[in-house]
Amino acid sequence: MAVGNDDAVLRGKPALIAANAAAKVVYAAKSADNDRMKSGDCQYIWQARDWPEWRYDLAALAGPLVEVGRAQGMLLGRLTDVGFSLRDQASLAALTEDVVKTSEIEGEQLNVESVRSSIARRLGVDIGALAPVDRHVEGVVEMILDATANYQAVVTSERLLSWHAALFPTGYSGLARIRIGAWRDDANGAMQVVSGTVGRQRVHFEAPPAETLEIEMRRLLAWINAAPNEPPLIRAGLGHLWFVTLHPLDDGNGRMARALGDLLLARADGAPQRFYSLSAQIQRERKSYYDILERTQKGSLDVTEWLAWFLATLHRAIDQAQVTLDSVLAKARFWQRFAGVPVNERQIKLINRLLDGFEGKLTTSKWAAIAKCSSDTALRDLSELQSHGILQKSTAGGRSTSYELAEPE
Structure with a gap:
């Protein structure tokens, strides 16, 4: 039985296994094929006689399509008014979130600063000091940027397999050696998605046989x-x-599917710049994502319900992009306000962390740890920013003094 890390089995996380099981979508047939399924002859949608003749009720989806189009128009209208620099910053924020969240869905935590630095360097966006980037982060970034920036290019097997190689630069997924540069071969058995402990495993999905993949x-x-x-x-x-x-x-099927979806969304938008992240919205709505895919797995080739969910989630992703744009604009106004204040790289880095939404309280010790400096240097940095009116001592109680951004006068 072949199982990849996107199924979370190699990580030994049963909850993720059950969740990601739904992401490996399966199907059953409609009309006459439904009868076959009930009789046990057809369990998955790819076994249907008319696979893959997708069906959907376009009239039922017309309303959601109009609503998503309206939301896109409102977002792009705002972006038109903010100028090139802020559009680049908004795109950087969206792409960073996309890369981080598409991996997080699979249980992998990427360093946000490394991802942001990698994307900024490739897009030519100035964000000050760049964080170190490892090869794994670079691989995910390469895949997402190729999918979106080169959305008009022909999609070939070679291109998809190059994405896969970028995701797994060592040829290993965890401790397991996996096939890179080729479709799976099922040498160790059928590709299955399972959950549960050994001896009590439940098969959620079995993919089409490897010999049919070409x-x-x-x-x-x-x-x-x-x-x-x-x-x-x-x-x-x-x-x-x-x-x-x-x-x-x-392995990597979930991330590859979302990257392919991003490519098709870029084609739908007719533009390479991304200002919203569907992967981030899917991560926020993991349970409903798994639920709808589970139903779709054993439904029919009429996928109206899936498409309705997809459009509604896309709409919410675009709405969330408005919040991100608000944050980008607020950050721009902040730096304009303090344009004449001398600040060093450490201070810029920490202020941006606060502007992006710092979790917890910012203390001298946390500043020293994040900026990789001594406590004395951290205290001096904080005192300078306090004297400039950029930071103020937090009124919240606690054993240690903490700091927050000062309210504008």
Whole structure:
């Protein structure tokens, strides 16, 4: 039985296994195929006679499509008014969140500052001092940026497999050696998603046999690269669903599916810059994501319910981008206000952390740890910012003195 890290089995986290099981989408057939499923002849959607002839009620989705379009228009309208520099900052924030959250869904915690630095360097956005970046972070960033910045390029097997190689630069997922640069071969058994402890495991999904993948992937890629017959946002939802149905890789299928969805969303937007993150919204709504995929797994080729959920979640992702834009604008106003105040790199770094939403209380010891300086230097930094009216002592109680951004007069 072959299971990848996206299934969380190698990490030994049963809760993640059960959750991510739904992300490896399976299907059952409709109409006559539903009868076959009830009789036990057809368990998964890829076994349907008319697979993959997707069906959906466009009339039922018309309203959500209009609402998402309106939300996109409002966001882009605001971005048009803020200028190139702030648009770059908003895009940097969205891409950083996208990279961090697509990994977090799979139980992997990436360093936010490293991700932000990697993206900023590639986009040419000035964020001051850059944080160190490891090869794993670079790989995820490479995949997301290729998917979005090069959204118009043809999607080929070689391109998808290069994403996979970027995700696993060592050829290992955890301690397990995995196939890189090729589709899975099922050498150790069928690709299954399971949950539960050894001896009490439950199979949530079994992917199509490996010997069918060459044909299946050619069909998917031909559809992606063909002139669209569906509304662009519908294609994004179908592409995400189709890829995770095939589950063509030893590991990384969830992240690859979301990157492919980002590519199709960029095509829908007609622009390479990303200002919202669907992956971040999926991470915030993990339970409903898993629930709808679980229902879709054993439903029919009519995927109207999945597409309705996809569009509603996309709408909320765009609404959340408005909040991110508010934060970008607030940060810009802050630095304009203190443009004449001399600050060092440590102070810039910590102030930006506060502006981005610092968790907990900022004390001298925390400043020293984050800025990698002595306690005396941290205290001097804090005192200088206090004298400039940038920081003030927090009124909240506690054993140690803490600091917060000063309220504007």
